[in-house]
Amino acid sequence: MDCLEVVRQLWDYLDSELTDEAMARIHRHLAQCRQCYPQFDFERTFLDAVAATRREHPAPNLIRRKVLAKLRKAGLDL
Ligand SMILES: [Zn+2]
Numbered sequence: 152m153d154c155l156e157v158v159r160q161l162w163d164y165l166d167s168e169l170t171d172e173a174m175a176r177i178h179r180h181l182a183q184c185r186q187c188y189p190q191f192d193f194e195r196t197f198l199d200a201v202a203a204t205r206r207e208h209p210a211p212n213l214i215r216r217k218v219l220a221k222l223r224k225a226g227l228d229l
Pocket residue numbers: 153154155157180184185186187188
């Protein structure tokens with residue numbers, strides 16, 4: 152499995168929407184690929200921030216700002 156294939160399926164991976172085999176293959180790739188790992192980390196942090204913000208703040212106009220704040224706090228350069 153190459154990096155492009157991993158990145159293309161990363162969102163589905165994060166949502167656990169792939170087959171067990173595909174989940175395992177991506178997991179193995181991320182564990183050893185320095186090129187993909189930062190991308191994975193970013194998307195996981197992003198999804199966590201969105202999920203947390205939805206729980207805390209149902210008002211949609213606040214979500215974008217809160218998500219960006221959480222991502223910056225997580226060390227992402229936005
Ligand atoms: Zn890779």
